[in-house]
Amino acid sequence: MTLAVSETVRALGNRSEEMIRALAEITETEGQITRLFLSPEHKRAAALVSDWMEQAGLTVSHDAIGTVCGILPANRSSSNKTLLIGSHIDTVINAGAYDGPFGVVAGILAVSEIQKRGIELPFALEVLAFGDEEGVRFPSTLLSSSAVAGVAKPEDLEATDADGIRLCDALKDFGGDPAATAKAARDPDSVLGYLEVHIEQGPVLEAERLSVGIVTSIAGANRYRVTLSGMAGHAGTVPMHLRSDALVGAAELICAINQIAHEANDHGVVATVGELSVEPGAVNVIPAEVVLSLDLRAATDEPRHEAARAIKQAADKIAAKHGLSVGFEQYHEVSTCLCADRFQNTAEKAIKSLGLRPLRLMSGAGHDGQAMSQLTDIGMMFVRCQGGISHNPLEYVEPHDMGLAVEALVRWIETIAEEERAKS
Ligand SMILES: [Zn+2]
Numbered sequence: 001m002t003l004a005v006s007e008t009v010r011a012l013g014n015r016s017e018e019m020i021r022a023l024a025e026i027t028e029t030e031g032q033i034t035r036l037f038l039s040p041e042h043k044r045a046a047a048l049v050s051d052w053m054e055q056a057g058l059t060v061s062h063d064a065i066g067t068v069c070g071i072l073p074a075n076r077s078s079s080n081k082t083l084l085i086g087s088h089i090d091t092v093i094n095a096g097a098y099d100g101p102f103g104v105v106a107g108i109l110a111v112s113e114i115q116k117r118g119i120e121l122p123f124a125l126e127v128l129a130f131g132d133e134e135g136v137r138f139p140s141t142l143l144s145s146s147a148v149a150g151v152a153k154p155e156d157l158e159a160t161d162a163d164g165i166r167l168c169d170a171l172k173d174f175g176g177d178p179a180a181t182a183k184a185a186r187d188p189d190s191v192l193g194y195l196e197v198h199i200e201q202g203p204v205l206e207a208e209r210l211s212v213g214i215v216t217s218i219a220g221a222n223r224y225r226v227t228l229s230g231m232a233g234h235a236g237t238v239p240m241h242l243r244s245d246a247l248v249g250a251a252e253l254i255c256a257i258n259q260i261a262h263e264a265n266d267h268g269v270v271a272t273v274g275e276l277s278v279e280p281g282a283v284n285v286i287p288a289e290v291v292l293s294l295d296l297r298a299a300t301d302e303p304r305h306e307a308a309r310a311i312k313q314a315a316d317k318i319a320a321k322h323g324l325s326v327g328f329e330q331y332h333e334v335s336t337c338l339c340a341d342r343f344q345n346t347a348e349k350a351i352k353s354l355g356l357r358p359l360r361l362m363s364g365a366g367h368d369g370q371a372m373s374q375l376t377d378i379g380m381m382f383v384r385c386q387g388g389i390s391h392n393p394l395e396y397v398e399p400h401d402m403g404l405a406v407e408a409l410v411r412w413i414e415t416i417a418e419e420e421r422a423k424s
Helices: 002-025 039-056 102-117 142-149 153-157 169-176 178-184 244-263 301-322 341-352 397-424
Strands: 059-062 068-072 082-088 124-130 191-199 212-219 221-229 270-272 275-277 289-298 323-332 361-365 377-385
Touching: 002 102, 002 397, 039 059, 039 068, 039 102, 039 124, 068 275, 082 102, 082 142, 082 397, 102 124, 102 191, 102 397, 124 142, 153 169, 153 178, 169 178, 169 270, 191 397, 212 289, 212 341, 212 397, 221 301, 244 270, 244 275, 244 289, 244 301, 270 377, 289 301, 301 323, 341 377, 341 397, 361 377, 377 397
Parallel strands: 082 124, 082 191, 191 377, 212 361
Antiparallel strands: 059 068, 068 124, 212 377, 221 289, 221 323, 270 289, 275 289
16 A cells, blocks of 8 residues: 555544544433434434535435435436445444444545545445434334335334334424335436445454455344243153253254354354243253244355254254254244345455455345345445444444545445446
8 A cells, every 4th residue: 555545544544533423422312322213313413414415515415214315416428327325324222333324424435535536437426324224213124225225115104112103203303204205215227336334243354354345245034933842840750761851952952053053154154042931940840841042144045044944954853852842933034135246346356456355254234235235236345343343332443444444435436437437
């Protein structure tokens, strides 16, 4: 990296940190960061983002569901398509400062750099600051990006929060227009793609000593309630060979689930048992029934289905061995969302041009890209976060890594522009 590039990266990193700090100060709870969808704090954050967008030379508007949209028009005589860049400015309760806001900040700074450097693009750029990604206040999630993608459901506006406030009423107070949310939808023909820069929320980049990485897919997920049923009995009188101990079966099953995920590690399979309940749950009673949760994810769909089949087979074997019955109830399934090859390849060129190793990795967490992929091709870049920690006040990203990510985003957009020009 030349001295001039290092200087630019340093300045972009410092500016990112300043902007992140300014957003972090907008919170409903003193000493924490909490900014829920359509809250007064969300409105103040949206106003601050609008100001920054205007200062960066963007034309700003707010769509009917409260998304802040800043447009940089294309140069004359070029295509009428728009490349969207976005992330979210809502947070979980007692959140970190970077999850979401950094993607918006990176988009604004990249567009500002593109203008400063006189880079001509054959498409328009639009930075989007979504409001409902975390899905904390209302049962809906990804509602803002779903509206832009044209897949939001009208019934989502009828949802209520814990205080009984309807989403559509909160939206009116916010300054949005519940009756016009369909108008937030974009015409797929007008959009070139959607890019998002986001903190990794995991430990892979840190372990690989890399500042940024290229996302291959947003993992699909299945969730199950698994019930093992045996027979309760007296802990003192029933001999070991005559027991049907549901918890012993559950323990073996948890180890088998762990083993199956380890063996499919190359396909990004991860499996977690995070909840366990034991009935009757007494010190001197053989456990009759155990219910455990299973969260199963993978980089693509087939290995996830394969792992689910292997886990069910293992459960049947274990149940037979201990005289138990076993049932799987699936209560959640989301398919894998693939990042477009063209955006992965252009991101790789951009990252290599900075002298960095272009690692590709999957996203185990959900993102706005899942909704946006129903409108257009998506591409995502991850930034290293300390300890892989997120959804936590300890969340931290080095300013240097943020500077590199913004510079990589500028180069990513430039590389996409070169490819578009070569096509026409
Ligand atoms: Zn996020």
